[in-house]
Amino acid sequence: MVILSSLILSPFVKAQTDSTPQPVTIVPGSNNYNLLYQVQPKKNSTSAVSEVFTPDLIKTNTPTFGGWLAGRVAGLHAFQTSGEPGNDDYSFLLRGQAPMVLIDGTPQSFPSINPEQIESITILKDAVATAMLGMRGGNGAILITTKKGSRNGQHIEASVQHGVQMPTQLPKFVNAYKYATLYNEALANDGLAPLYSQSDLAAYQNGSDPKEHPDVNWQKQVLKNTAPFSRYDVSISGGNLNTRYFVNLDYLHQGGLFKKEGFNTYNTNADYKRYILRSNVQVNLNKFISSSLNLFGRIQNTNQPGANTASIFTNFFNTPNNAYPVLNSDGSLGGNADYLTNIYAQSVLTGYRPSYERDFKVDLNVRGNLDVIAKGLWVKVLGAVNAYQRESTNRSKTFAVFKETTDNAGHPMYTKYGIAGDMVNTITINSQNRLFYxxxxxxxxxxFNGASHLDAIVVASNDNRMVNSELPFNYSGISAKVSYSHNDKYLFEATAGYNGTERFPKSKRYGLFPAVGLGWNIARENFVKNNVEWLNDLKLRVSGGRTGNANVGYYDYYQYYVTGDGYGFGNTIPPAAQTVTLQQGSLANPHITWEKADKISAGLEATLFNRALTFSVDYFNDKYFDLVQTPASGSSMLGTAYAQQNIGTNRYKGLELQATWQREKDGFHYFIAPNVTVLKNKVEYMAEPAWPYSYMAQTGKPVGQAYGYVADGLFNSKDEITAHAFQGNNIVPGDIRYKDLNNDGIIDGFDQQPIGNQQPFVFYGANAGIGYKGLNLTMLWQGAHNRDVQLTGYRAFQNNGKGQAMEMHENRWTPGNNNAGYPRLWVGNNPNNMVTSSYWIRSGNFLRLKNIELGYAIPQKLLPRLKVDQVRFFINATNLVTISKLNDSNIDPENTTGVYPIMKTCTAGVTIKL
Incomplete structure (x- = not known):
């Protein structure tokens, strides 16, 4: 029964169906779920599970699987904060938690892989689906299943696509004239004399003196409008009755936005190259024993300028257009005592920093069919080895800048700042991990008599991890699951995990995590089946259980000591002669244990109108308790850090809805598949001080709630300031006014409360497509509602008054603009306006066209002449359109920190199958 999986759609692949007569379907799917340690018929599942299949994965151009899932799955919120090549991974939360990731059943995370090697991605949401993971299943799980070969001969598939990337948004800074004008205004607001004279302003405005009055658009100076993007992928698969194989080779290149200079013999751009090889082979050794060997290898090479990418993008905000010229009259680098880092020089004259990542993974399993002992009995042994290493090479160098002035005779003079140094050459091992599973x-x-079905599985596992120089981190335990169905109507599942880790005290090292699920397919009842022809399936399911999360530090139950300050006796002066002391580190907690989650989930799944319509509704209520936290109510008189303790309790509950409507007739087909999730959470308990006012408490508020002052507009006159509660001695008209929450006449720390939206978080997506024969158009929309962002990094004249100003700052408060969107301007520090407050909160709601693709497949009747099975051309775009209130401020709603921008990707390609 295609229920949850049918949310994730494609008009190109037909779904597998049961024996009931079906229309031609246009969504991918299967009759089974790929679950932990086993494959289970969907019709017998009581779990909350969703699936995504390859035809959808390949549509979104992103190096990581997080991007493929954005907007496609109810309950899973995927978001991106940077578009930097090689560092543009997505983060995702499953029902509010960061889920565990497994590949082919092995607990690992390869965020950067290619979709062509994947058969399906299964999202495991409730306790029944994840209890076998024990103390690693509390946050849900994402299971990636890679492709296997087929038994019907050899198949070759090749795909090539090329295109460009461009920023979704870049900040817009003011030119030199506007900057100088605004800066003078800010100085006047601070009671200071202007810095720029009228002749200075005129020179900036008419561009008559570019050396001493420069106007450099630094983004245009060092950034290109577009960056290249390309992918090449080849797969070979096939087999016979005894052997199956799947081999995939993939290459991806993601270029950067930095311009390069021909005088460099090395690459100074920020770019990313990835090479992946996968080989999956299954062999039937005899009629009782089969084996599979999966090999995975990945090489990732990234590069950036020697000054590093983040520093350059930070300096866009810290460097106004009039700071210095790119080059002086003699060709030297412009700069001065206030601006030592010429941005042009940072991008092309500071060398380069390449990084290299290497992954290698081997999975080997042997399965034995024990039908000779009892029909249906089997055993399997699995071993997996993974090695990962990342190293960075620093080949950077420094440069000197010069400030150009003129003497009394009009001759140029140059003052030097900094030193031009030689290129360094060092290598650092950033991380290296080894895993043995x-x-x-x-x-x-x-x-039983064709009416009932019983499945049982028992698993014992050991996961040994070595991370950098730490001692090994070991998970071990056993788990079991029993599933029973009667006439596909009455469903029962019971599962449990019992595992632990040596990072906990011996007395609290292992725990039991049970879960139970029940299901009832009402449509299989005779009184429905014989009377309601339009209803194919109607399944009710409910599950409950306990899962865990091993949120544990590095042997927190051991007390340790660190080197303290030395002291001497008598006239001892040299530090080396002083007596070394030891002092107590953070307090140990001999009772620390794993975090726990009690989960309840209930769902309704339905398929109607000969499977043209499918939908599901899920409700969940998850209580997370014994959360590891440091008490916020402690006293600094302790003299060291408080121990981590199991003291917190949070609750997450919500509603997930997803549906699919699909039709096909006479070669014309269409589908639409929306999904929406409403998520509400709150802190039920945390150890916090006894606040004097209830509104200061975090207990009872949403998890991660922001706290600050409540802005009440801007002061428009001195009389308003005098009549208001005291906010400080230097408040002037145009400053932010705050509410006096406790009515004591003083604005201080006791006037801070939760700020921003406290409504349930809503995220959603809609996948849709239309086509006629070989021509098809698909699109995916992704959005979020009741989402806030803090714009603390977009203030004028940051960097101690030396920073840039943006176009949004032109709508600042002035005596004639009382309805401004920005306070009065200031230079440097302004404690009143810069504190955390609701004034800087903006709506982060957005709707994004995550993907759109137009494709055309050459008619089958023409293919014999070409000696191929399929030829399909396509044009694809990712992140093409974003609708957000932040567009007016040139800010992407998912990238609000001013780092490397999120990118739009537009490509064209062809896929050929032989």
Whole structure:
């Protein structure tokens, strides 16, 4: 039964169906779920599970699987904060938590892989689906299943696509004349004399003196409008009755936005190249024993300027257009005592910093069919080894800048700042991880008189991880699951995990995590089946159980000591002669244990009108308790850090809805598949001080709630300031006014409360498509509602008054503009206006056209002449359109920190199947 998986759609792949007569379907799917340690018929599942398949994954151009899932799955919120090549991974939250990621059943995370090697991505949401993970299943799980070969001969598939990337948004800074004008205004507001004379302003405005009155648009100076993007992918698969194989080779290149200079013999751009090889082979050794060997290798090479990418983008905000010329009259680099980092020089004259990442993974399993002992009995042994290393090479160099002035005779003079140094050459191992995973499982499957079905599985596993120089981190335990169905109507599942880790005290090292699920397919009842022809399936399911999260530090139950300050006796002066002391580190907690989650989930799944319409509704209520936190109510008189303790309790609950409507007739087909999630959370308990006012408490408020002052507009006159509660001695008209919450006549720390939206977070997506024969158009929309962002990094004249101003600052408060969107301007520090307050909160709601693709497949009747099975051309765009109130401020709603921009990607390509 295609229920949850049908949310994720494509008009190109037909779904597998059961024996009931079906219309031609246009969505991918299967009759089974790929779950932990086993494959289970969907019709017998009581779990909250969603799936995504390859035809949808390949549509969104992103190096990481997080981008493929954005907007496609109810309950999963995927978001991106940077578009930097090689560092543009997505983060995702499943029902409010960061889920565990497994690949082919092994606990690992390869965020940067290619979609062509993936068969499906399964989202495991509730306790029944993840209890076998024990103390690693509390946050849900994402299971990636890679492709296997087929038994019907060899198939070759190749795909090539090329295109460009461009920023969704870049900040817009004012030119030199506007900057100087605004700066003088800010100085006047601070009671200071102007810095720029009228002749200075005229020179900036008419551009008559570019050396001493420059106007440099630094973004245009060092950034290109577009960057290249390309991918090449080849797969070979096939097999026979005894052997199956799938081999995939993929290359991806993601260029950067920095301009380069021909005089460099090395690359100074920020770019990313990735090479991936996967080989999956399955062999039937005899009629009782089969084996599979999966190999994965990945090389990732990234590069950036020697000054590093983040520093350059930071300096766009810290450097006004009039700071210095790019080059002086003699060709030297412009700069001065206030601006030592010429941005042009940073991008092309500071060398380069390449990084290299290497991954290698081997999975080997052997499965034995024990039908000779009992029909349906089997055993399997699995071993996996993974090695990862990332190293960075620093080949950077420094440069000197010069301030050009003229003497009394009009001759140029140059003052030097900094030193031009030689290129360094150092290599650093940033991280290296090694994983050894072993697993033994035994399963049993049996049918009773064709009416009832029993499945049982027991798994013992050990996961040993070595991260950098730390001692090994080991998870071990056993788990089991029993599933029973009667006539596909009455469903029962019971599962449990019992595992632990040595990072906990011996007395609290292992825990039991049970869960139970029940289901009832009402449509299989005779009184429905014989009377309601338009209803194919109607399943009710409910589950509940306990899962865990091993949020544990580095042996927090051991007390440790660190080197303290030395002291001497008598006239001891040299530090080396002083006596070394030891002092207590953070307090140990011999009772620390894992975090726990009690989860309840209920769902309704339905398929109607000969499977033209499918939908599902899920409600969940998850209580997370024994959360590891440091008490906020402690006293600094302790003299060291308080121990981590299991003291917090949070609750997450919500509603997930998803639906699919699809039709096909006479070669014309269309579909639409919306999904929406409403998520509400709150802190039920945390150890916090006894606040004097209830509105200051975090208990009872949303998890992660921002706190600050409540802005009440801007002061428009001195009389308003005098009549208001005291905010400070230097408040002037145009400053932010705050509410006196406790009515004591003083604005201070006791007037801070939750700020921003406290409504349930809503995120949604809609996948849709239309086509006629070989021509098709698909699109995916992604959005979020009740979302706030803090724009603290977009203030004028940051960097101690030396920073840039933006176009948004032109709508600042002045005596004639009382309805301004920005306070009065100031230079340098302004404690009143710069504190955290609701004034800087903006709506982060957005609707994004995540993907759109137009494709055309050459008619089948023409393909024999070409000796191919399929040829399909396509044009694809990712992040093409974003609708947001932040567009007016040239800010992407997911990238609000001014780092490397999120990118639009537009490509054209062709896929050929042989």
């Amino acid at each position: 072993t697993e033994f499982s035994m399963g049993y499957s049996k049918e």
